[in-house]
Structure formats: structure tokens, C-alpha cells
Amino acid sequence: MLQFSKYQGLGNDFLLLDGRSLEDSEELFGLTPERVQRLCDRRFGVGGDGVILALPPREGGELRMRIFNADGSEPEMCGNGIRCLARFLADSDGDVAPRRWEVETLAGRIVPALADDGRIRVDMGAPFLTPETIPTALDVGVEGLPVGVLEVLGQPLAVAAAGMGNPHAVVPVDDVAAIDLDTLGAALEVHEAFPARTNVHFVEVIAPDHLVMRVWERGAGPTLACGTGACATLVACHLLGLANRQARLDLPGGPLEIDWDEVSGHVFMTGPAEAVFDGVVAPSLFGLGDERPAAAATPLVETDPSPAQASLDCATVCINGCLRPEACASADARARVTALLEGLSLDDLVALAGESLESRTRGRLSRDEPAVP
Template sequence: MAIEFTKYHGLGNDFILVDNRSTSTPVITPEKAIAMCDRHFGIGADGVIFALPGENDTDYTMRIFNSDGSEPEMCGNGIRCLAAFLADLEGTSRKSDKYSIHTLAGVMRPQLTFDGEVKVDMGEPRLLAGEIPTTLCPPDQKAVEQPIEVAGKTWEVTCVSMGNPHCITFVDDVAAIKLAEIGPQFENHPAFPQKINTEFIQVISRDRMKMRVWERGAGITLACGTGACAALVAAVLTGRCDRIATVELPGGPLEIEWSDIDQRVYMTGPAERVFTGKF
């Protein structure tokens, strides 16, 4: 079976987008997604995203398979790419399109802006340990600056769910982190029963921080949208940053706001089409 696709990236976090509007289940298996994501023998991507029919009065549904075949609840850079893909499928101008998209993390609302970027209402962060989930503290408490032993060292971490689980630790120099070595140990730590995305954050100022990320199911990526959102929330909770900040990732910057009015997190960043093809 031939699969038509379009490849997009959000700050280098790259995805294979598939028009899946004719059926409510993904047209390929997780095993096929692994083959498509292979950077040597396939197309190459951090994941495969499917645009499915909407559920519960939403415009569309988003499903995603990571490059290892696992299925995350949501992906921040991915949903921006999906919004751009939907505008292309619909043949619109991509100037101010707005969508409600059903995901496993709830309803997300991306909107294409007039300057070509995508702003996404990511919803309210979930802060209780039981919502992450993590066993670092009782389930009805916030996991803020909790100690954890990883790679022979004690780290202080703050955990946030943006519909998917994140563990944030603040460091003096993100470039010095041995991410390929430490990331998998965080991801598979027994304190995180559903595994974890891990963000290492260097605060530059009240409105700017640098971030490197190890993504659950994908490993080292150039950007992580939900991770940038979780990082800002963690920085606010620990008194390190204001509620609006630029998060600098290896692939480029994201603008993140944790609104003091409605407590929702808003993410703004690019989504770029790379090429189309048939696999």
C-alpha cells in the first residue's frame, strides 16, 4: 500500500503528516510508522501524525505515533504542523485559520497567525503528582523541586503535565548536560510509571531561558512544544521567570505564556512544510 504524506517541521522537530480524514483509525500500524521515521532507510522523522475526523464536535482528531512506535497523548510542535497541514489540505490562505482538535490530552485550539506562525491554546497545566503521574510525592501534592537520584546524582525536579508528562530540572549550563546518557535514565525511572519527557533548563533572565530535551519515545529532539510550556510553568512555580517568556531550543525559539487571567498556557511558533511524497 502506498501512503501519501507531507513532511513538516516545527523548529526542527519533524513529522510525517498523513491525510487520514476518510477513517477514524490510523491507516498504518505503529510498526510501519517506525519504518517511515527511520532516518537511513525511511523518510526520517520524530513521529507520524494522522489527521482524522473530529470527535465530540471538534473539527479534527490528532493521533501520533512516535519514532519508536509508541503513542503519546499530544505533541506541541506536532499540533502546529497539523494546523498548517490542515490549512493546506483545505486550500485556504493559511492567514487566520483556527481549529478545534481532539487529542488524547483533550481539545487543543491552534490558530494560524497573519505572520505565518501558529498560536496554540494548550489548556491548563496539571500540577498534582497523581496527574503527571509521578511517585515523587503524594498524589494530591504538587511535585515542585523534588529530589530524585539519576545517574549517580541527586537532581531537584518539578513535574508538570501538559496532557503528557514532563520533568523539569534547572541547571547552570544546558550545553554541559550529557543528554544521550542521562535522558534515558530519567525517561525510564521507576518514579514515572508512564515514563517521562525531561527538560533541562538554563534561565537567562526573567523572560528568557534555554532548553534541551529528551522526549519520551523519540529521544533527543531539536524542539518540544509541550516541554517548553511545561518548562515555563515550572519556572513560574519556582519563582525563576515571569509568565511570558521566550524558550530557546536547539531548533529555534518558542514564545510561551501562562496566562494569569485564565490559567491557560499559550504557545506560539512556526510550522514549515518541507516536501510531499509517497511511501
Template sequence: MKFTKMHGIGNDYLYFNCFEEPVTDPAALSIRLSDRHFGVGSDGIILIGPSDKADCSMDIYNADGSRAMMCGNGIRCVGKYAYERGIAKKKTLTVDTQSGVKTLFLTVDENDHVTSVTVNMGKPELSAPKIPTLFETEQVIDHPVEIAGKEYRVTCVSMGNPHCVVFVDDVDAIPLESIGPSFEFHHMFPQRVNTEFVQMIGENEMKMRVWERGSGETWACGTGACAVAVACALGGKTGRQVLVHLKGGDLNIRWDEESDEVFMQGPAEFVFDGQIN
């Protein structure tokens, strides 16, 4: 079985071309291959396959075998893979995901290589029950919550998957390995949650670390960066166009005022091709 390892600013997945080869039991496969000591090493696997709604589909499984709805860095890699490997030789293409069909706009250089991908990530969901959270307010904006014996103020947003944004003074000082699971499995988040810790470092500019449900700390999270941009604008901390610095690199995020859609722009890279038995 052939696979391709790719990453979007350090958020790495193993990609399988299901146009050519089906994958059975992807959850178990993801657990085995994602292990960074005994497997290939990744944040999970992504299956690229046919769709009757779009140019292709993507199906995501986290490192713990759980199924994910959406991945912003992953979908940029799907766009690069689809274009450069001949699945859809289009500079504007569509990808069918568990959270709907997304439109991608590819920047292609003179060598026909995709250098950057802008994704229309759709409209943010701010309704507490639809994120979902169990907070009793209609929206969760700068709302207090006690987690692991400490009070935090959180803003919750869904970008096709649930996010909890926390503003801090020093993001590097956060003990993410210990506090991340306390957020992920907190009872207020019935489907678990991705948590972004954010430090403002300039006008319309912030630094972020992320604890992803099912994968732990990752070097980047595209949907998380989009959720952070929305949370910043809602809280009056920034305008609607921001630069987000993540552990693996930078993403440009724009929350369009007229359409209410969020656009994410960033790179996607091939790492290597491989084969497993």
C-alpha cells in the same frame, strides 16, 4: 500511500491525511519510516483525521512506535496543514487530541500561507498522581530525586503528557544521550517522562534541551517548553511570559494568570511531500 513531512522548529513528523487514506498499523509504520538511515527520517508520524468534536483530529506515534498524547510542535503543523490543504479553511480551528480538544489561532499572510500558530494548550496539571509521578508530595516543585547515582532537583508538570524540568548551569554540557534514558525510565515515572534541561540566560528567557520519551533528544518540544514556562514561574525564576530557545528555534509561551491556560506561539513548516508503498 502519500505523506507530508513537516517540522515545528526542527521537531519533524510525517503527516498522513486520513480523510483521504486510512493508515493500518501506525505503530509499525512509525518505527519503519522514522528511522533516519533506513526510512524517511522523523521523530514519528501524525495522522490527521475526522472528528465529531473538532475540525479534525491528530493521532501521534513516536519513533519507537509508542503512542503519544500530545505534541505542541506537531499540532501547529496540523493547523497549517489543515488550513493550507483545505481540511478546515479557518483562522481559528480546533483539533481533537488524546489529551482533549485544543484551539489554534492562525496568523496568515497576504499569500494565504500560515506563518505562525498560537495554541491554547490548556491548563497545566501539577498534582503529582495525575502527571503521573510516584512522589509522595501533592506537587513536585524543586524536589530532590536520585537518578543514575546523582541527586537532581526536579519540577514535574503535565501538559497532556508528563514532563520533568531540571535547571542546570550549562545546558550544552549535559550528556543527554546517557542521562536522558535514566530519567525517561526512572521508576518514579510510571508512564515514562519527557525531561527538559534548562539554563536561564536572561530575564524571562531560557535555553532548553529535551529528551522525549519514545524519541530521544529532539530539536524542539512544544509541550516541554510550556512545562518549562510553568516551572520557571512556579520557582520564581521568571514571570508568566517567556521566550524559550530550543535547538531548532524559539517559542513564546504565556501562562495566563486569570484562565490558568498556557498559550504557545511558534512557526510550522512544510518540508516535502512523498509517497511510499
């Protein structure tokens, strides 16, 4: 039984799965690109812009985050996603402000914090402004970041590139509402100037402290908001001389406050994240009966694994069969998971999931009740 919670940040919605207490959580979840696509399908599945896993840490953080786009691809990070993760953690654990989390991501360690007003303020770290770190084929201009004019579907676009652990193309325009986002965004995402593809943001400057933007998200298409994109857009617009270091950025789903701190060089993002509902996925969604899901043929794998990695990540690379049967690192964990599942009936699993969902919902309602004077 796959238990989830759905959260949204400015309309950018995600399915949250909690695997922090499970040693073999990624194997137990049984996710594949095809199953992520099915979950995120808004007609045949639950619906969402992506799936987020909360996992045990590997590098000294409090937890590790993996995120998958609606198409099954795995991006390095997501600003709206990590705000949703922080709100989900607070709701699940009963945390109140001030509370911060050290979260390991493919873009490095990111630190979201719960503010007194319920919003999430995230230290997104310093932006990446060199071609090799974004990555992009654009050259660094006098502005201090990669810039250039790219031909997209026969139309010249003045593009600036910045990274927030993932790549972003920022295109200032006079009228953001007039842009054909579906056509130009899709074409610029896969432009040869961005070898890892890119998120695309068209931005209109209302004032130095007020920008309006529209988002084409890599692997997801048009979305109502993009946290890392808002950060990259503010950085790019400031270096281009169009914006202050602190500004409100209006996205289709609502506003974010972005602050590029001059002292630390870090970018801070502040915005909302809200619970939508909790649920349990029916096995039939994946074409399964009541039995435990079998290993899939195309597992999700970690992005850019190091060739010098001393040990295998058995939760991903060994899902179709153990590559080191003589010294399997996860044999004990797999045995415990198997014993747990074999010892519980489907009714038992449904009951456990229901109790957990009820507990989380009661905690959330208690948090939202006004204090008695």
C-alpha cells in the same frame, strides 16, 4: 499507496497523513508500530520524529489527531506536532488567517490558530500540577507543583514535574550545554518516579523572560524542540520563582514564545511550522508488492481505552479479525474501501496521489507568493 506530507517545527519533523474524509482511515493506512518505525527511519525510510494522522472527529471537534513517536509508541499530545498539523491543514485546504481548529487529542481538545505572520499560536489548555494527573510519584511542594531530588545514575537531580496532557520532568541547571543529555535524559525518562515514563528538559535561566533548554523526548530521544515541554518548563520555572509568566524559550531548533495567562490559567505557545516536501511511500518500504497491504500482526491501539466503552473501535482492536461478526459496526465502510481499491489499478492510485500532491504544492506556492501592489 501511502501519501504523506512532511513538516517541521523548529527541526522537530513529522509525516502528516490526511484521513479526514475516510470513514475507515486508520485501517486503510495500515500502520503498525513496526511500520511507523520504518517510516521514521532516517536511513531506510522517509525519516522523522513521528507520524501524525488527521482523522474524523469523535467528540464534537473539527478533527481528531493521533500521533506516534519514532519508536511506534503513541503519546498523548505534541506541541510541535499540532503546530505542524495546523500548518498542514491550512496548506491543504487553502486557509488563511484568522483560522482556528478544534482538535481532539488524547490530552483533550487543543486549539491551534493561524496567525497573520504565518506562525501558529496554540491554546494548550491549563497545565496539570498534581501527581496523579501528570503522573508522578513526586509530592507537591510549597511551590505548588511536584518537586523532589531524584538519584539518577548516582547523581542527585532537583526535579520539578508538570503535565501538559503528557508528563514532563524539568531540571534547572547552571550550564545546560554541559549536561550529558543522552545519558541523564535516557535514565530519567524511565525513572520509577514517572510510572508512564516522562519527557525530560534541562533548563538554564538567562533572565526571567529568557530560558534556554535541551530536550530528551519520551519515545524519541534527543530532539531539536518540544512544544509541550517548553510549556511545562515555563510553568515549572515560574512556580519555582525563576521566570516570568511570559518568556522566550530557546531550544536547539529555535525559539518559542510561551505565555501562561493569569486570567484563564491556559498556556499559549507561539512558533513556526513549515512544509518540507510531499511524497508517496513505495509499497516495498513495508516489504509489500503492488497488492493492498495485509493486516499486520501488531496493530496500533488507542491509548487507555475505557473498560466501560459500549462499542468496539473496529479500526484498531478488530484488525486481526472481527470480534462481533454478528453485528460488525464497520462492515459497510470496509466493503466500500475494498470496492474502491479493487476498482483502481496501481497506476490509477499513483496518478490520483500525484494530482493531489501537485494541487497541494500549487496552493502552497500561491500562498507564499508576495502580493502585487
